[in-house]
Amino acid sequence: MKAFKDAGHLFRLASVFLVGGVLFLAFRGVLVPRSFGQYGHYRGNAIKETAALPISYAGHQVCESCHADLLEVKSKGVHKRVACEACHGPLATHADDPASVQPAKLDTAVLCVRCHEANLAKPKNFPQVVSAEHSGGAPCETCHQPHSPAIVAVAGGSQ
């Protein structure tokens, strides 16, 4: 018993660790969401919550059902596989109510260079320019038609 008495402080220290451990487990029980680990190392409910979020993108088929004229122009150019909302942004609200929600006008001087600004890491055959030298900051649509950007020479001028 004397040995236990003289080691009493060690039991006190062990109790501090024990209380700390119990508190940690209690906090863990409260803080870790119930659905954590249901499917993997994440919160299982996150899937349902994400699925319940409002849809932002309408999808190109919805755009094309109204804008058939632009689809015709686009389908003949190099941007035929670029989805409408890749440039115009998410427009599900516009598709739901075209009269009251109007998409913002895009600034092509900013938009086009996101893909077409020259960069050594891009494949050589990808169209790219040093915008400052190429257009001097002028909007790209001054010369290019964004839905079908190739400049085709036609009789009497260029398109």
Added chain:
Amino acid sequence: MQIPVEGFMYPNEVELQWSVLIVLYPFLTGLVAGAFILASLERVFMVKAVKPTYRLALLTALAFLIVAPLPLQLHLGHPERSFEMYLTPHRSSAMAMFGFVYLWYLLAVLVVEIWLDYRRDIVVMSQCTTGWKRLVYRVLTLGSTNISERSLHIDERVGWLVTVIGIPSAFLLHGYVGFIFGSVKANPWWSSPLMPVVFLFSAMVSGIAIVMLLYMLMCRLRREPIDMDCVDTVAKYLFYTFIIDFSLEMLDLIHRIYEADESFRSLDFMVHTRLFLSQVVIQILLGTVLPILLIGLTQVVKLAAKQRKRIYVVAGCLTMIGIFAMRWNVVIGGQLFSKSFLGYTTYKMAFATREGLLTAIVLTVLPFVILGVLVKLLPPWPEKKSAISSVAVAAYGAD
């Protein structure tokens, strides 16, 4: 801010992701591990000459260990999220598991060892101090004022066991930091099985050097004579450890040169250009070869105590600079070259930003401030201990 790039870099390589704070993180943990291993010399390996540095080494390790995760917290942002690492640990993440190594080392090793070693002093000071200090000491006693000879003997035995467990824990703590770099197989500058071992020995070098410098500095501040037998012994261990560390680093270098894999030309060019000053001049020549020669001189030539002290101070400071340069060259150097091996980027350090120079300076000074508080609260000086002894005898009798 335009970053100067030479040759070809992939776009995601131009800007460095790991900043000076990630340089600081292995530097600080290294000091912790090194200081603890120096403390274990006295406790486990019975090198009695280093006893005056024992408590100081433990407090230094604790002060630096408290600050060690802060560079990571600042680098990652959202410090509150780091707690998730403990709540929902991902066993395949080396960094997540490091959280547990850190916690184990902090709570199960360092705090327990310091508490056991200081318990007698804490109990006595809880009786002979007043105000908030008394309250702090009373909390630290955990309500037990038993400082009988037998209970102190039990503390001694348990403390010894904690130190024995602490040695592999200290190895694990810093070996782990090296492991995190050494296991990045996509980066040839880091990917080496020698990395944990090199980190470990460099940690021991830096930890021993800082405790030696702090001991000499504190003796000077307290106007107490420096125990030259102690400092000579510490310097001797610094010398041996440094030689092993340098040999390992050279072994790694020779292996890389002989192997000469596809990355070699690119890395060799980098060492001869962008890293020449920080690696060849500061790390190898000034931070390793010169201190080894200086301490080596004290081992072979009989010098006066005053000269030895000067040499130890110069060699210790150079060692600290050299080890910091080693961390810098590993962390920053590993991000300066392109994976294409055809280009190099530049590290531009900001000043007063979250990961800037000012933050790094604050984080470097902070452990010394914490150490100052710890030293005030738990004086590591033997003479203080004897003064306390007389109070203890008066207060509790021989018991």
